[in-house]
Amino acid sequence: MPLTPPFEEFRRSAGEGLTQKIRLASSTKVSQRKTALSSAFGDPDSARIHAAAIKDFVLSNLGTMLEAFEAAAVRRGIEVVWARDAQEANEAIEDVCREARPKGARVVKGKSMATEEIGLNHHLEQAGHHVVETDLGEFVVQLDGDHPSHIVTPIIHKDRHDSAAAFRKAGIVLASDEPEAIAEGARAHLRSEFVAADVGISGANFGIAETGRIVVVENEGNNRLSTTAPHTHIALMGIEKLLPRERDLALFLPLLAGSATGQPLTVYTHIIGGPREAAEQDGPRRVVLVLLDNGRSRVLHSPERVILRCLRCGACLNVCPVYREVSGHAYRHVYPGPLGAVLAPSLEGVEDYGDLARASTLCGACQEACPVNIPIPDLLLGLRRQATRQGSWTLWRRLAENDRAWRAALRLVPLAQTLAPGWRESHARLDNHSTAAQGEPHGRP
Amino acid sequence: MLERIGVFSTCLADALWKDALAATYRILAHVGFEAVPVSGQTCCGQPAMNNGDFASARAVLDRSRAQCAGQADVVVPSTSCAAMLRHGASLLSVEGGSTQWWELGEFLWKKCRVRSWPALPTPLRVVFHPACHRRMLESDDCHTPLLALVEGLELVKIADEEQCCGFGGSFCATHPTISSGIAQAKLGAIREAGAENVVSTDVGCLAHLEGVDRAGGGGLRFQHFAEVLAACL
Amino acid sequence: MDAREAVLRAVGPPSGGTAPPSWGSEQRGGIAEFEANFRLSGGEIVGAEDLARLPGRAWSRDRDVGTLPDEWGEYTDASPWDADLGITGCDALVPETGSIVVSSAPGRGRLTSLAVPTHLVWADRGLVVASLEEALGVLGPRSAVIVTGPSRSADIEGVMIRGVHGPRRLLLVWR
Numbered sequence: 001m002p003l004t005p006p007f008e009e010f011r012r013s014a015g016e017g018l019t020q021k022i023r024l025a026s027s028t029k030v031s032q033r034k035t036a037l038s039s040a041f042g043d044p045d046s047a048r049i050h051a052a053a054i055k056d057f058v059l060s061n062l063g064t065m066l067e068a069f070e071a072a073a074v075r076r077g078i079e080v081v082w083a084r085d086a087q088e089a090n091e092a093i094e095d096v097c098r099e100a101r102p103k104g105a106r107v108v109k110g111k112s113m114a115t116e117e118i119g120l121n122h123h124l125e126q127a128g129h130h131v132v133e134t135d136l137g138e139f140v141v142q143l144d145g146d147h148p149s150h151i152v153t154p155i156i157h158k159d160r161h162d163s164a165a166a167f168r169k170a171g172i173v174l175a176s177d178e179p180e181a182i183a184e185g186a187r188a189h190l191r192s193e194f195v196a197a198d199v200g201i202s203g204a205n206f207g208i209a210e211t212g213r214i215v216v217v218e219n220e221g222n223n224r225l226s227t228t229a230p231h232t233h234i235a236l237m238g239i240e241k242l243l244p245r246e247r248d249l250a251l252f253l254p255l256l257a258g259s260a261t262g263q264p265l266t267v268y269t270h271i272i273g274g275p276r277e278a279a280e281q282d283g284p285r286r287v288v289l290v291l292l293d294n295g296r297s298r299v300l301h302s303p304e305r306v307i308l309r310c311l312r313c314g315a316c317l318n319v320c321p322v323y324r325e326v327s328g329h330a331y332r333h334v335y336p337g338p339l340g341a342v343l344a345p346s347l348e349g350v351e352d353y354g355d356l357a358r359a360s361t362l363c364g365a366c367q368e369a370c371p372v373n374i375p376i377p378d379l380l381l382g383l384r385r386q387a388t389r390q391g392s393w394t395l396w397r398r399l400a401e402n403d404r405a406w407r408a409a410l411r412l413v414p415l416a417q418t419l420a421p422g423w424r425e426s427h428a429r430l431d432n433h434s435t436a437a438q439g440e441p442h443g444r445p
Numbered sequence: 446m447l448e449r450i451g452v453f454s455t456c457l458a459d460a461l462w463k464d465a466l467a468a469t470y471r472i473l474a475h476v477g478f479e480a481v482p483v484s485g486q487t488c489c490g491q492p493a494m495n496n497g498d499f500a501s502a503r504a505v506l507d508r509s510r511a512q513c514a515g516q517a518d519v520v521v522p523s524t525s526c527a528a529m530l531r532h533g534a535s536l537l538s539v540e541g542g543s544t545q546w547w548e549l550g551e552f553l554w555k556k557c558r559v560r561s562w563p564a565l566p567t568p569l570r571v572v573f574h575p576a577c578h579r580r581m582l583e584s585d586d587c588h589t590p591l592l593a594l595v596e597g598l599e600l601v602k603i604a605d606e607e608q609c610c611g612f613g614g615s616f617c618a619t620h621p622t623i624s625s626g627i628a629q630a631k632l633g634a635i636r637e638a639g640a641e642n643v644v645s646t647d648v649g650c651l652a653h654l655e656g657v658d659r660a661g662g663g664g665l666r667f668q669h670f671a672e673v674l675a676a677c678l
Numbered sequence: 679m680d681a682r683e684a685v686l687r688a689v690g691p692p693s694g695g696t697a698p699p700s701w702g703s704e705q706r707g708g709i710a711e712f713e714a715n716f717r718l719s720g721g722e723i724v725g726a727e728d729l730a731r732l733p734g735r736a737w738s739r740d741r742d743v744g745t746l747p748d749e750w751g752e753y754t755d756a757s758p759w760d761a762d763l764g765i766t767g768c769d770a771l772v773p774e775t776g777s778i779v780v781s782s783a784p785g786r787g788r789l790t791s792l793a794v795p796t797h798l799v800w801a802d803r804g805l806v807v808a809s810l811e812e813a814l815g816v817l818g819p820r821s822a823v824i825v826t827g828p829s830r831s832a833d834i835e836g837v838m839i840r841g842v843h844g845p846r847r848l849l850l851v852w853r
Contacts, residue, residue, distance in 0.1 A: 005619055005620060007620055007623060008619075008620050008621070008622050008623060011620075011622045011623045011626065012622050019626060023630060025835075025836050027604065027605050028836055029836075030605075040774070040775075042704055050699060050701045053699040054698055054699055054701070056695075057694075057695045057698045057699060058698075060692060060693045060694040060695050061692045061693075061694075061695060062689045063686050063689045063690060063691060063692065064692055066685075066686065066689065067686070081681075082680075082681040082682040082684075082685050083681055083685075084681045084684050084685060088681055134843070135833070136831045136833040136834070136842055137831075137833035137834075140833075153832070153833055153836075154833070155833055155834070158834075159834075159835055160834050160835055160837075163834055179834040179835060179837040179839050180839055182834055183831060183834070183839045183841075183842045186842065186843075187841070187842060187843060190843065191759075194793075194843075195759060213821075219829065219830050219831060219832075219842075220829055220830070220831045220842040220843045220844065221792055221829040221842065221843035221844025221845075222842070222843040224788075224792055224823065224844065225789075225792060225793070225843055225844075228788045228789060228792065229789065229793075239685065239689070244698040245698065246814050246815075246817070247811055247814050247815065248698070248701070249810075249814055250701075250703050250809065250810045250811035250814055251701050251703070253810065253824075254775070254810070261832070263826070264715065264719070264774070264775040264776070264777075264826065265775045265777055265810075265824060265826040266826065267719075267825065267826050267827050267828070267829055267830055267844070268823055268824070268825060268826075268829075268844065269777075269823065269824040269826075270821070270822075270823050271817060271821060271822045271823070271824070272821050273782075273819065273820040273821040273822070274820065274821070276782075277784065277820065279784035279785075280782060280784055280787075280788075281739055281784075281785070281787050282758075282787055282788050282789045283782060283788050283821065291685070293685045293688065297685060297688035297689045297690075298688070300689060300690075301690070319607075319608075321608055321609040321611060321627045321630075322620075322623055322627070324627075324630070325623045325626045325627060326623065358616075358619065359616075359620060359623075360613070360616070361577070361609050361611060361612065361613025361614075361616050361624075361627070362495065362577075362578075362613060362614075362616075363577035363578075363580075363609035363613070364577055364578070364580035364581060365577070365580075365607065365608070365609065367580065368580055377581070378536055381494065381495070381497070381536065384495070384496065384497030385497045385498075385499045386497075387497060388496065388497030388498050389498075390498055390499065390500035390501075391498065391500050391501060392496075392498050392501075393492075393493040393496065393498040393501035393502070394501060396492065396493060396501065397493065397501040397504050397505055399487075400487040400488045400490070400505040400508070401487070401504070401505065401508055402487075403485045403486065403487050406487040406488065407459075410456060410459050410460045411460070413456075413460040413461065
């Protein structure tokens with residue numbers, strides 16, 4: 001590991017302003033989550049445990065469930081395409097865009113972490129398509145050439161003036177820097193995009209194995225416009241996103257909305273059952289679902305398997321003391337925060353992302369907040385193990401196997417005043433603080 | 446005759462906060478036990494495990510658990526060491542032994558069913574910082590109910606009280622800026638609440654917060670949970 | 679080997695459990711709870727007498743919305759994109775969340791509840807179900823949307839803004 005880990009470097013250069021923004025926003029979200037979940041569920045902990053068990057069932061039966069889901073979706077007129085990796089998914093989506101308009105389709109996008117994961121926008125733009133992010137935060141990110149720093153609130157690292165500046169740079173007129181004015185600017189600008197678009201692209205929060213329907217949740221309405229107005233709707237869904245039955249949504253929807261934004265339900269929960277029927281006046285003529293593996297099947301058979309329960313609610317980011325200090329960009333990956341610290345090294349290897357697993361105090365707030373009770377601290381420890389030579393602490397072990405040597409060594413601890421900035425001061429306490437039991441082993445009076 | 450009970454002293458208390466240990470012995474005597482240190486004890490193995498060397502951690506944890514063989518109950522005046530001896534052991538697949546490992550507050554509240562406690566000689570306004578590894582103990586809060594029994598002790602609520610102090614073992618050495626940034630947020634919340642005394646169950650948290658507070662010229666007073674209860678005796 | 683086969687092979691055979699664990703909602707609500715939570719979510723309940731004061735051009739092709747009073751508003755033939763008011767019926771009302779379930783039944787239209795600045799729901803008290811779980815059971819075979827309050831965003835500094843892309847106002851009138 002480098003002398004200064006990347007996270008430290010990031011925190012030092014980012015400074016206090018960023019941290020203040022994130023701390024404040026996170027703290028609000030945490031109290032909203034708690035209020036929402038305790039009003040939605042008599043016992044939120046029991047709901048989390050049930051949800052975890054249902055997701056574990058899905059993971060244990062993923063193959064058969066994917067086949068059932070596919071068959072049900074196809075019966076509804078949804079085209080299902082499988083993708084082993086990011087490249088296959090990008091190509092499949094580009095094919096559909098080209099079919100919609102060969103010389104470059106106009107594409108509107110709802111917020112989707114999976115499309116960030118595969119770098120879809122870049123791929124489509126290279127192929128000559130015009131892609132617009134329509135979620136307010138993601139639109140600002142796109143205008144600024146930035147990256148999301150939170151999986152639910154992508155511009156948590158920006159204030160109103162940063163956002164307004166991005167609009168003005170792109171030539172979009174705003175009445176003021178007030179959030180309402182910025183939203184109005186986005187609404188007016190993006191409306192013509194929705195009307196003109198050939199293709200709408202979304203992610204998927206859930207796929208229902210029983211009925212083949214796709215569920216997408218959001219608050220602004222942009223996702224629904226993207227999946228309704230254009231001729232073609234393409235949804236990109238990770239293979240782990242299935243739920244067995246439609247009625248499982250009664251548990252998962254409030255759990256997800258409460259954990260993510262502290263709402264009883266998100267404003268819009270779209271239950272997409274396929275292209276428009278003959279008698280319908282609107283809705284897409286063509287619906288294509290792309291099932292994305294991209295390393296998930298490998299994670300399924302790894303020690304980090306249970307990270308695949310993840311609903312991408314972002315609750316673990318909001319409670320994480322380290323995330324609050326550094327924001328999402330420090331994680332260098334699409335998936336930041338505690339879930340990213342597990343998912344990034346699991347998907348990409350501990351060689352490149354092993355340091356993420358070390359950038360944690362192992363406080364366990366993430367697991368406590370997780371709507372599917374993922375034991376993130378345990379998984380981080382497991383990843384640290386994978387990145388560490390077993391036996392590298394042998395010297396320490398030998399010392400700890402001999403209590404006389406150990407006690408002698410402990411006397412040196414207060415002298416080793418280089419451990420941490422906090423401790424440098426604290427160790428001075430021995431000189432004047434602890435006298436009652438000096439010299440006695442284990443402090444027995 | 447008093448019932449004997451083992452005490453696992455924990456390295457950090459031994460090295461940095463011996464008052465917490467002395468207090469633990471006084472408390473256990475008060476509730477009717479003859480407390481004796483676990484003989485030949487060293488470390489719970491946590492440093493090696495947190496750094497990914499499970500093999501070394503397992504060897505040391507195994508040894509520590511073996512040192513307690515034959516004792517029904519052992520009290521640990523540290524949340525994180527108690528969590529290591531229980532939850533850590535299951536992660537490392539260390540099995541065997543019939544010893545029950547108790548964090549001090551758990552032992553008093555659940556095992557001894559302490560429901561009254563003497564008053565403090567002088568009133569104290571206190572912020573209780575719950576050590577994060579309580580989550581790995583999978584146990585209900587035993588500390589605030591115990592502190593609530595103490596007449597003269599006023600518990601002060603702070604913003605984000607469940608947030609970590611930033612210590613994280615060797616994390617505070619590898620990520621010092623982030624670690625002390627987290628501590629400063631905690632200290633800020635404590636000052637905002639107008640409290641001067643901070644109480645916790647882990648010497649790691651206490652030493653870290655105290656160090657960052659002193660480095661910033663602050664004058665907060667840090668005490669182990671055991672010290673506060675012992676001050677009533 | 680095609681992608682489908684490759685992914686299924688990589689996922690491997692089932693490894694446990696024959697039926698998914700069951701979970702039953704304890705929620706049981708009624709009309710009063712629905713009204714309270716609908717208002718909490720930002721919705722407004724209006725009386726038939728208020729309809730005449732609603733703004734501008736309305737749009738509806740919903741057969742459930744056949745008997746609107748003549749005196750309020752004019753209908754537009756253009757499209758929901760140009761309307762000031764979109765009117766739909768609904769399929770179920772959920773007490774615990776104050777949500778409205780709107781299916782894509784023929785005539786109801788997906789954009790009618792979405793592209794307009796104000797969405798008016800024409801509802802029957804008999805459509806209040808006991809729980810979200812029950813509402814999911816009456817979704818109908820096609821697409822549906824569960825609407826919980828007017829469109830909103832908190833992307834900028836966590837400040838709540840209404841009506842970002844979808845309707846700024848969500849109104850309900852009891853039949």
